[in-house]
Amino acid sequence: MNPKGWIIYNGYLPGNKFLDFAEWIQAAALHRNVQTKIIKNNQLLTYLTNNSLDIIRDSTITLPDFVIFTDKDIYLARQLELMGVRVFNNSRTIEISDDKIASYQTIAAHKLPIPKTIVSPKMFAPSVAFDPGDYQEAINELGFPMVIKEAFGSFGEQVYLVHNKQEMHTKLSELQGKPFVLQEFVSTSYGRDIRLHVTGEKVVAAMTRHAQNDFRANVTAGGKMQTHQPTTDEKNLAIAAAQAIGADFAGVDLLFGPNESPLICEINSNAHIRNIYDCTGVNVAESMIDHVLACIESGGSL
Ligand SMILES: Nc1ncnc2c1ncn2[C@@H]1O[C@H](COP(=O)(O)OP(=O)(O)O)[C@@H](O)[C@H]1O
Ligand SMILES: [Mg+2]
Structure with a gap:
């Protein structure tokens, strides 16, 4: 019998490009005669007790042979793995x-x-102890212009180019409390x-x-x-x-x-x-x- 799959996407994101991605995968699976169900991450509640790991879901939804995970809900991906389901990509990769x-x-x-990269020291929240001068060594290593990149971001929206110390300090002050890297700008x-x-x-x-x-x-x-x-x-x-x-x-x-x-x-x-x-x-x-x-x-x- 052909394996059955789920395709999981994020039910909280606006627009339809995430559903569109899931539907493309579903259509490709159908070409191979493989049935899949598209499910939003918020239709599946991870449930933990002292003797079980489960997912609370609609009673008509049975566990699949595999999951194609188009989302970044790492905890949900890991729960499925802990329940014995093969998840593509796996939670650690995501x-x-x-x-x-x-x-x-x-x-x-x-x-x-990779371009030379310097990692921000952990800061829990905007801090009175913050001093952009902490990054003087980074300027010596990377020079200007310099790329500043938040650890979590996509579509280029959290990637910045700073041209001098003033711009750098302004950006670093804005990013306080968020993890980021400073990176060599690859001008070529x-x-x-x-x-x-x-x-x-x-x-x-x-x-x-x-x-x-x-x-x-x-x-x-x-x-x-x-x-x-x-x-x-x-x-x-x-x-x-x-x-x-x-x-x-x-x-x-x-x-x-x-x-x-x-x-x-x-x-x-x-x-x-x-x-x-x-x-x-x-x-x-x-x-x-x-x-x-x-x-x-x-x-x-x-
Ligand atoms: N160190 C760098 N030097 C030059 N350009 C860069 C550098 N890092 C990123 N970029 C440019 O910025 C874009 C977005 O950066 P990326 O790290 O891919 O973040 P995102 O996840 O937002 O796409 C890249 O596609 C590239 O064009
Ligand atoms: Mg990119």
Whole structure:
């Protein structure tokens, strides 16, 4: 019998792009005769007692053979795993990917190339003890302009470029209490990057993104997409990055370093797939489903 799956997305986010992503995956599963149910995270309540771990849900919803998790609800993903369900991507991968600090630490521990990065010391809330002068060493190491990136953010919205000490101090004062990194600005990559979609051990689609008036290449920041034939180096790096965080599928962003040598910018564990389809005609959902089915058939050992 074919396995049955759930596709989970976040029921609290506005707009329909999250449901759209889930529906693409559902359609790809149906192509392979695999039935899936799309469920919002807020339809599933994680329930813990002294002798059970369960999920309170509608009585018609039975536990699936696998879950494709398009959300970042790490606790829910982990609950499903604790109940014995295989979750794609797994909760640990989602957790690392969601947190840019954890991501850079993991990538650096695998000795993969990244821009030089300095991590903010933990601050619980805006603090009277805060002194932007704490970061003088960072200026010496990274220089200006400098990238400041919140640990939690997406669509380029929490990524900033500061050009001098004054701008840096203003931004740091605004970010008090939030985790962030200070990062070397890779000027050769101004306004452009490469997005590669990795599934399993393959790069299945790639595009460059180029913004005219912004250092960030995100499509939401005005980046124009162009289909891209990745070099062997780019492909190997994207695959190594995805594997470093244990991802079954990922959207890996690479920066153009000196001489166009690739550097890892970030790894998205729940990268949306409509833009890459519009640009390249590749439906990444198809290879995601193929990978999930191959893992299930092999007993999860892939
Ligand atoms: N160190 C850097 N040097 C140059 N450009 C960068 C750097 N870091 C990020 N960018 C640009 O900003 C964009 C957004 O950064 P990213 O880390 O991918 O955050 P997000 O999760 O918001 O997409 C990247 O796609 C890239 O174009
Ligand atoms: Mg990005």
